[in-house]
Amino acid sequence: MITRQDCEVRDQEDPLFExxxxxxxxxxxxxxxxxxxGVLPRATAARVQEVIAREWGMDLIKSWNTAGWIDLPRKVGNKIARLVGAGPDELVTADSTSVNLYKVLHAAAQISKADAPGRRVIVSERSNFPTDLYIAxxxxxxxxxxxxxxxxxxxxxxxLNAELAILMLTxxxxRTGYRHDMKALTAASHAAGALVIWDLAHSAGALPVDLKGADADFAVGCxxxxxxxxxxxPAFVWSHPRHAERFWQPLSGWMGHAAPFQFTPDYRPAxxxxRYQCGTPAILALSALECGVDTLLAAExxxxMDALRKKSVALTEAFIALAEARCGEQGVRLSSPRDANQRGSQVCLSLAAPLHEAGYAVVKALIARGVIGDYRAGDPQRLDEFPHILRFGFTPLYTRFVDVWDAIEHLHxxxxxxxWREPRFNQQDAVT
Incomplete structure (x- = not known):
């Protein structure tokens, strides 16, 4: 079995440790x-304070020009594009993931109705993140x-049949960390005559993504x-250039106008x-986001992303091996794919009966010990298929191998x- 000393050695040899x-x-x-x-980057507080004190406090409204505020959605978008396989000026930061998903779903529906009017079905997974399903x-x-x-x-x-208009997947x-084969599913959907929308909330910055290489249609992310x-x-939104100008997006706000400062009463999409922007960009939040994206670009x-993915796989493999060796007899079960090629940068565990309802309290007990993961409730009627989940994410930029070992020791x-039976761990919080 892996020892803590083994983990210390791996950290010392890790080229990404710095x-x-x-x-x-x-x-x-x-x-x-x-x-x-994500964890707070050290550069963020100083950068946001600079925006507050100098750009806003001293230069005031001039900073839309002098500090380049007006260009931040595209500037940060171009940095994210380098992480997800998009081209220059194809991705923009704006709004939330839910709002951006509404925009691209609306656009995809319009395209489908124009190109294949007989298709009227949107397909997704029941276990997809609920906001995606609500928007759909x-x-x-x-x-x-x-x-x-x-x-x-x-x-x-x-x-993927003759009724399908849009396949929408994260x-x-x-819940499980299962990683879809973006390229294969996009190709199969296109062969069936459908469009594909990808939510990158749990992949952008965690593993290599190649939107253009996969020939995806639309993507959003967190x-x-x-x-x-x-x-x-702020979230981000991407459209393949072949689709970007075919239709208006439904939230035709002034920042998506071709000439917003001409203040014309009629809308002309940029x-x-x-054109996928809507209202005035959130400059403080965008400035913080740029600092976060820069932490990933520092790995170039x-x-x-290839190097980060290699470490992510090593971290999750070590976590799984230790969890099964140290906690398997206590009822801990793997609820993520065992094959690293089918797994993102997270590992989900569940508890076998009679402990299958104890997951929330176990996570709270771990948090009290300083091990921060989270809990996602399953389906009480179908716990074999959708169990309660103890969820752990591994960020190669700052997660160490000793963190993996220590976390499993605390779980044990x-x-x-x-x-976990202590009453304080069995009181439900508003956010899990």
Whole structure:
């Protein structure tokens, strides 16, 4: 079995280890929740303070020009594009993931109705992140489409039929960490005559993404997870250039206008991806997001996303091996794919009966010990298929191999001592 000394050696030999110093990591905290909220980059506080004190405080409205505020959505978007295989000026930062998904779903529905009017089905996974399903349900109703949800990955091929208009998937499933084959599924969908929308919330900044190489149609993604942009950071939206100018996006705000400062009463959409902006950009949040994206770009001289992915696989493999060796007899089960090629940068564990309802309390007990993961409730009627999940994210920029070892040791102790039974760990918080 892997020892803590083995992990210390791997950290010493890790060429990416120096990137950890880009972050303010609280002492005594073993943070394995970067898939929900990334750690604060050290550069962020100073940069945001500069925007507040000098650009806003001293230069005031002039900073839209002198500090380049007006260009930030495209500037930060071009940096993210380097991480997800998009071209220059094809991706823009704006709004939230939910809002951007609404934009591209609406655009895809319009394209489908124009090119293949007989198609009226949007397909996604029942286990997709709920906001994606809620937005898809709304768009389906507006356009006279039907939202069809598949229960398993194996059901997707049969759904790629003559009725399909849009396949909408999150590349890395938030519950299980399952990683879809973007290129293969996009090709199969196109062969069936359908469009594909990818949510990159759990893949952008965590693993290599190649939107253009996969010939994807649309993509959206999150700024506050692996991109380290801070709570509520702006999201991003991408359209393949062949689609970008075919239709208006539905939220035709002034920042998506071809000439917003001409203040004309009629709307003329801007060229390309710029039309996917809507209202005034959030400059403080965008400035923080840029700092977060820069922490990932710092890895480019060391191999970039390929190097980060290699370390991510090593971290998750070590975590799985230790979890099964130390906690398998205590009922811990792997709920993520065992094959690293089918797994994102997270590992999900579940507890076998009679402990299958104890997951929330176990996670709270771990948090009290300084090991930060999170919990996602399953389906009480179908726990064999959709169990309660103890979820752990691995961010190669700052997660160490000793963090993996320590986390499993704490998990072993929480289960062995039944510490999770304490009443304080069984009180439900608003956010899990």
């Amino acid at each position: 990137l950890r110093h880009q972050f303010d990591l609280p002492p005594g905290i073993n943070y394995l929740d970067g898939n929900s909220l 349900e709304s768009v389906a109703r507006q356009h006279g489409f039907t939202l069809k949800l598949v229960d398993t990955v194996d059901e997707i091929p049969a759904a 590349e890395v499933n938030y 700024g506050y997870k692996y991109l380290n942009g801070g709570p509520g950071a 060229a390309g991806i710029t 001289p060391m191999g970039g 102790q929480v289960l062995q001592t039944e510490e």
